[in-house]
Amino acid sequence: MSSAVFGQKACLGQANGPDVELIVSGTELYATYETVEGFPVIYDDALGRFYYARVVEGRYESTGVSVTSPPPPGLLQHARESDEVRSEKIRQRQEQMKQRSHPTQDQE
Template sequence: MQMSAIFGETLSFMQDTGEPIDLVVFGDDMFARYETLDGYTVVYDEEVGRYCYAEVRGPTLESTGVPADERAPAGLNRHLHASKEVRNQRVRSHLDGM
C-alpha cells in the first residue's frame, strides 16, 4: 500500500451549504489537520454543516461553532493541534479497520 502525505498544500473542500472553502492541509489519509489560509485550525462541524474554527478542549480539537469564513473568535490561537495520543489513536483505529 502506498500513502502520500500533504504538508501545507491548499485544497478546496465542499461544505453542506454548497459553498467551497480553501484550506491548508497537513497530514495523510489516516490523520490530517486543516487550517484557514491565515493559519487558524478548523474542523468540520456536522451540526453546522461547515468547517468551523477549532479550539483545544482536553486532548482534542473541537468546533467553536463559528464558520471559518467568518471572523475568528477573539483570543483564538493559530496552528492548534490535537494531542499526540489522539492522533496515534486515530491512526491505530484506521489501521485496525484495514
C-alpha cells in the first residue's frame, strides 16, 4: 500500500523560505522530519516554513524558531511524539484519505 522511508535525506521546499535539507522517516500516513543534526522540526502551513519542534504533552509543538536559524537552547535531539499521538494522527490521516477517495455528495 504505502512505502516507507527511514532516515532519508531530502531537500524540501518552503512556501516562505529557502529549501532546507532534512532527514525524513515514515510513511504517507505519518512522517517525522529532523535537521541533519537530529533536531525535530514541523512544518507550519500558515507561515509556510519549517520550525524546530519540542514535544509537549506527547505532541510536537513549534518553538517558533525557523530551521534556517540555530536550534533554541535546551532542544532535545531525536525527540518523538507519544505512541498515542502518533496513532491518533495516523487515524486522522486515514480518514482524510478515505474521504478524498470516496467524496460525499456535499464534497462533489
